[in-house]
Amino acid sequence: MHFGRICRLLIATVTFTSAQTQSSKRGLIFIPNSKYPEDNQIWVQSDSDLTWYYNYGASPSPAFSSVSQDDFEFVPMLWGTVDDTSFLDTVQSLVDSGRNITHVLGFNEPDAATTDGGGSSIDPATAADVWVKNIAPLSEQGIKLGLPACTGGWGGIPWLQQFLGNCSALISNDTQTRNCSYDFVNIHWYGNFEGLASHLGSYSAAFPNVTQWITEYNYDNQDLATTQNFYNTSAEYFDRLDSVGRYSYFGSFRSDDSNVGANAVMLNNDGELTDIGSWYLGGSATGVDPQSAAGGFRVHVLLLCVFFVTTSIGLLY
Numbered sequence: 001m002h003f004g005r006i007c008r009l010l011i012a013t014v015t016f017t018s019a020q021t022q023s024s025k026r027g028l029i030f031i032p033n034s035k036y037p038e039d040n041q042i043w044v045q046s047d048s049d050l051t052w053y054y055n056y057g058a059s060p061s062p063a064f065s066s067v068s069q070d071d072f073e074f075v076p077m078l079w080g081t082v083d084d085t086s087f088l089d090t091v092q093s094l095v096d097s098g099r100n101i102t103h104v105l106g107f108n109e110p111d112a113a114t115t116d117g118g119g120s121s122i123d124p125a126t127a128a129d130v131w132v133k134n135i136a137p138l139s140e141q142g143i144k145l146g147l148p149a150c151t152g153g154w155g156g157i158p159w160l161q162q163f164l165g166n167c168s169a170l171i172s173n174d175t176q177t178r179n180c181s182y183d184f185v186n187i188h189w190y191g192n193f194e195g196l197a198s199h200l201g202s203y204s205a206a207f208p209n210v211t212q213w214i215t216e217y218n219y220d221n222q223d224l225a226t227t228q229n230f231y232n233t234s235a236e237y238f239d240r241l242d243s244v245g246r247y248s249y250f251g252s253f254r255s256d257d258s259n260v261g262a263n264a265v266m267l268n269n270d271g272e273l274t275d276i277g278s279w280y281l282g283g284s285a286t287g288v289d290p291q292s293a294a295g296g297f298r299v300h301v302l303l304l305c306v307f308f309v310t311t312s313i314g315l316l317y
């Protein structure tokens, strides 16, 4: 093929790639990059579709201090156990300082056997005690409470049932009016789309008519086509279901930093948005290979195009 034609096709591909989808349900799981802090700002660029974020912690991320809270809502999470009311106190001080906190998230993967994979590994009785002291009181001021986010494993729902059982027992002795009510469930899933849909079904059966947030999900360690196909199918599904309140894709990091496989990421090793990264933010495909880095094929072709066009113009005159 004539090289000029390749250039035109390439430019056309970059410019006109397909209908992207947009969704106000999408949020960011923020894992700050201290080595390449410029990556932290990609998620809040002006055309980003993301409306909210969480960072596994109680306090907002300094990286977003200059971003309007109304455009990018912070959702606090109580990651693991605390032996005081520090989580409640921190959220209360955010509210007192004027921050609009509308939702909080319960523990992160408390049903994990160990903390090696980021889970908090707490027994249901302890978690209930911590919840009653730190999270239950927040509902009294209208903040919506998300049940603990268990792993996608078989033990997640039984863990939650034991947690709620303990919570009720604690509350029945409590002279205060608070109870163990919750407003939404938090779901994690790593696996294929059929498994994801089935997992959401298990939660619907265990917690009927409760809004679902999918706060970590991916089809980890797959080839790029399989990963993209999963991304598209699940995003379309979440956007369509009224029962899904919000969702956040794992992960917002570079391929070399990934613990869910090299193709599951939203950034390549130069900090450029991959196709999935761009789609998630409401944009078009970028054609960026997740595993590529500086000097990759795409950069070379673009440079060659610039050279070709410049030389062609030169030849005309």
Ligand SMILES: *[C@@H]1O[C@H](CO)[C@@H](O)[C@H](O)[C@H]1NC(C)=O
Pocket: 073, 100, 102
């Ligand atoms: C807080 O945020 C929610 C959801 O984004 C919005 O509906 C509500 O109006 C906000 N409240 C204030 C006081 O800004």
Ligand SMILES: *[C@@H]1O[C@H](CO)[C@@H](O)[C@H](O)[C@H]1NC(C)=O
Pocket: 123, 124, 125, 126, 161, 162, 163, 164, 165, 166, 169
């Ligand atoms: C409370 O949690 C413990 C494990 O921490 C569990 O053995 C027990 O069955 C739970 N109680 C209720 C009432 O669910």
Ligand SMILES: *[C@@H]1O[C@H](CO)[C@@H](O)[C@H](O)[C@H]1NC(C)=O
Pocket: 169, 170, 173
């Ligand atoms: C509730 O109170 C009863 C009676 O004081 C006590 O025996 C029981 O251990 C208490 N339960 C919890 C979960 O604190």
Ligand SMILES: *[C@@H]1O[C@H](CO)[C@@H](O)[C@H](O)[C@H]1NC(C)=O
Pocket: 139, 140, 177, 178, 179, 180, 181
């Ligand atoms: C729990 O408390 C909330 C308000 O604090 C109330 O709206 C709800 O009806 C209560 N639920 C139960 C089961 O008592």
Ligand SMILES: *[C@@H]1O[C@H](CO)[C@@H](O)[C@H](O)[C@H]1NC(C)=O
Pocket: 208, 209, 210, 211, 212, 242, 243
């Ligand atoms: C709860 O049930 C009502 C009535 O069937 C339905 O309109 C609503 O969407 C359901 N909510 C969730 C979160 O499933």
Ligand SMILES: *[C@@H]1O[C@H](CO)[C@@H](O)[C@H](O)[C@H]1NC(C)=O
Pocket: 017, 018, 019, 020, 021, 225, 228, 229, 232, 279, 285
């Ligand atoms: C994913 O969706 C985008 C449009 O949003 C489309 O361009 C792309 O071909 C789809 N990819 C797969 C693998 O379905």
